[in-house]
Amino acid sequence: MGVLLHLLSGVALLVWGTNIVKVGILRVYGANLRHVLSASVANRFTAFLAGLGVTGLVQSSNATAVIVSSFVGQGLIAVAPALAIMLGANVGTAVMVQVFSLDLSWLSPLLIFVGVILHLTWKGSKPGHVGRVLIGLGLITLALELISIATRPVVQAAGVKVLFSTLTGDAALDMLIGALLTILCYSSLAVVLFCGALASAGVVSIHVALALVLGANLGSGISALLTTSGNNQPGKRVTLGNLLSRLLGCVVALPFLGEAEHLLALIDHDPQRLIVNFHLLFNVALAVLLLGATAPLARLCEAVLPGRNTGESQVTPRHLDPAALPTPTLALANAAREVLRIGDRVEQMLDNLLRVLRTNDAKLAAATCRIDNEVDDLYTAIKLYLTRISLEALDERDGQRWTEIISLTINLEHAGDIIERVLVDAKEKKIAHNLMFSEAGMQEIAEMHARLVSNLRLGLSVFLNGDLKSAQTLMAEKANFRELEQKYARTHLQRVAIQTAESVETSSLHLDVISELKRLNSLFCATAYPVLEQAGVLNRSRMKEDDASGTPPVQQLSTAARQ
Known part of the structure; x- marks a missing residue:
């Protein structure tokens, strides 16, 4: 029993090391890998190579499947090239099995030693994540050595012989057992290497090990x-097509396991090498046979899973892919894209607001208030999505990005509420009484509105690219907008003082509107603060100094109101 426990602990360490490598690579190069995959769909061959290369880095075809499935779900790439990427991903996993099947025991202590130093010294930074990858690679090689040591006395253990003797019968049943093991381990790489170790130790026959390898491929697709x-x-069509291709390959290969065993024995008699060579041969042959048939396979998947992208709805989140949550960098990128949708809806609300103030269109006002409900729904979805990201897994940079995303989401949701409140006030104070702003007052509001929309777009740009110059421009616009609000408040009060009829009738609403526009502008300009703070150019206090007369601006406005 102790021998079996050591064997299982070695397999567990192998799975854990593979996961560490995957997470580390995605944190360092996650965005770049996404770019490589999305840009490789020009033809099926480049897509195949991209899948092979990316999977070779992340050590997991499942991780590649998550990224590619997300792209297809968002309409960025079609199903056919995505299936070509997955064929390459499967070959990439088989290639890594070849690498780790070599005697790398001498490398394990070196990788772990260097990796720990890098990870602890530069924790949270790029070198720290590279150290994490080295630790994972070291654990993988160490796990393989432990499995090799643990399997040596397995042959003499009577209980283990009885356990594995049940795998000497039906090849189809052995394949299903291999699939189950892969689902439980979540790593076909670990299961294939384990099968090679069992075959090398004589615990199972070559024929049984080959059936288990077929099952590992099937289980990976599941x-x-x-x-x-x-x-x-x-x-889901991507992973369905990947599963169907593997199932087809297993069905075709299962009757020829005996012939495959004899053929591969001519290349290398070593049982472990024979097993990993079969795994590579299976995936290469599958890629050769199906690379030209990805289009028909894609049509089959569309027939099995009909329906359009549910993300086309105006309210339903399009980019919050749950499958990306284990990879914080990818999940944050998805959340950022969804925040931009809120920005688009807020801009639409602003455009409608100006039309309502000009035309007294009550129906448009009601429709715009309904848009705020959509903003609230997206806000809630993004907030819940962000809370599902493990904060412990975030490095310093991702943690800062998490804060930026949630802050902008809150600000945009607040902006939607402000716009809705202005519309409600307009219906009660202006539309209900069929009042109009003065021509000069409406022109001032239109000018503030145009600058507000421009600042919203600039704020979203700063959020996306973090450009320091744009952030400084945005902060300058905030100060200019504040001065503009004070100027137009004074000019409005001057029109009231000379008894301009429209200004007198709409005075309360007019002052509220320009004040709320200033509040909206402050929310949009807040995206500049993280960029400026990181660059060290943000003042500790942003209070505006009194003017040369020594009279605060608020007191000046009160004085003008009494005149």
Whole structure:
């Protein structure tokens, strides 16, 4: 029993090391890997190579499946090239099995030693994540050594012989057992290497080990499909097509396991090498056979999973892919894209607001208030999505980005509420009484509105690219907007003082509108603060100094109101 426990602990360490490598690579190069995959769909061959290369880095075809499925779900790439990427991902996993099947025991202490130093010295930074990857690679090689040591006395253990003797019968049943092991381990790489170790130790026959390897390939496809089960229909078609291709390959290969064993024995008699060579041969042959048939396979998946992308709805989140949550960098990128949708809806509300103030269109005012409900729904979805990201898994940079995203989301949701409140006031104080702003007053509001929309767009740009110059421009616009609000408040009061009829009738609403526009502008300009603070150019106090007369601006406005 102790021998079996050591064997299982070695497998667990192998799975854990693979996961550490995957997480570390995605944190350092996650955005770049997404770019490589999205830019590789020009033809099926470049898509295949991109899938092979990315999976070779992250050590997991499931991780590649999550990224590709997200792209398809968002309509960025079609299903056919995505399936070509997955064929490359499967070959990439098989290549990594070849690498880790070599005797790398001498490398494990070096990788772990260097990795720990890098991770602890530069924790949270790029070198720290590279150290994490090295630790994972070291654990993988160490786990393989432990498995090799643990399997040596397995042959003499009577209980283990009885356990594995049940795998000497039906090859189809052995394949299903291999699939189950892969689903439980969530790593076909670990299961294939484990099968090679069992065959090398004589615990199972070569024929049984080959059937288990087929099961590992099938189980990997099932795991990927389960991982993306929360995606929309187009996203799930990728992993369905991947599973169908693996299932077809297993069905075709199962009757020829004996011939494959004899053929591969001519290349290398070593049982472990024979097993990993079969795994590579299976995936390469599958890629060769199906690379030209990805389009028909995609049509089949569309027939099995009909329906459009549910993200086309105006309210339903389009980019909050649950499958990306284990990878914080990808999840944050999804959340940032969804925040931009809120920005678009807020801009639409602003455009409608100006039309309502000009035309007294009550129906448009009601429709615009309904848009705020959409903003609230998206705000809630983004907030819940962000709370599902493990904060402990975030490095310093991702933690800062998390804060920026939630802050902008809150500000935009607040902006929607402000616009709705202005519309309600306009209906009660202006539309209900069929009042109009004075021509000069409406022109001033239109000018403030145009600058407000421009600042909203600039604020979203700063949020996206973090450009320091744009952030400084945005802060200058905030000061200019504040001065403009004070100027137009005074000019309005001057029109009231000379008894301009429209200004007298709409005075309360007019002052409220320009005040709320200033509040909106402050919310939009807040995206500049993180950029300026990081650059060290943000003043500790942003209070405006009194003017040369020594009279605060608020007191000047009160004095003008009494005149």
